Amino acid sequence: MTIPRLIAALAMTLAAAASQAYDFKTVGAAPAVLYDAPSTKGGKLFVVPRGAPLEVVLTYGEWIKVRDINGDMAWTEARNLTGKRxxxxxxxxxxxxxxxxxxxxxxxxxxxxxxxxxxxxxxxxxxxxxxxxxxxxxxxxxxxxxx
Missing domain, CATH: 2.30.30.40 (SH3 Domains)
Incomplete structure (x- = not known):
């Protein structure tokens, strides 16, 4: 790869990373159980009350890895979250x-x-x-x- 192409690729990568916005969802009508793995067979870590915002870190099928206000990360089923902010x-x-x-x-x-x-x-x-x-x-x- 030539130097100009390398610089262009690096610039595009940095621009994409800078434009990435945080994605937040809100726990729906019922409290959400958070697990240590993307499965109901995983260990239950804690329960988040309805209405609480969670930052979406990763989506994996019907599961979402989230971060709470304390910075703790865990998994919850996508159906537990709404787009309401x-x-x-x-x-x-x-x-x-x-x-x-x-x-x-x-x-x-x-x-x-x-x-x-x-x-x-x-x-x-x-x-x-x-x-x-x-x-x-x-x-x-x-x-x-x-x-």
């Missing part, structure tokens, strides 16, 4: 803003670990979210996990 608050007493602006008034405050439903994306790294009580607001991507 939820996120988890990372900090205590996080102010969810009324508009996507740091200076905006707080629409509500959420504690660390609270689940929020993603409604839409906004410019500048903000998401429009809804609390289970129905109140909506905007949160920065850096303050939540699941995007």
């Amino acid at each position: 939820n996120v988890i608050v990372r900090a205590a007493n996080l102010k969810i803003r009324s508009t996507p602006d740091d200076a905006a008034t707080a629409a509500f405050t959420a504690d660390k670990g609270v689940l929020l439903e993603v409604l839409d994306t906004a410019a500048g790294g903000w998401l429009k979210v809804r609390h289970k009580d129905g109140v909506t607001g905007y949160v920065k991507n850096a303050d939540i996990w699941g995007v």
Whole structure:
């Protein structure tokens, strides 16, 4: 392989890796059992509550390898996950803003670990979210996990 072709191949590989986005799914209506292998015969590691976001690492047939907020990886059946998007608050007493602006008034405050439903994306790294009580607001991507 010539040097120009090698450089072009390397550039294409780096561009593909840089464009790869994280893929998140949400645990569906029932809690999901996570296993140490892609089989119900594998060891059960733990149960993830409904609504929790999980990062998709790998898909293998009807099984998905996922990563949780703590960085732990395990396998679950694909049927346990939905495309609905939820996120988890990372900090205590996080102010969810009324508009996507740091200076905006707080629409509500959420504690660390609270689940929020993603409604839409906004410019500048903000998401429009809804609390289970129905109140909506905007949160920065850096303050939540699941995007």
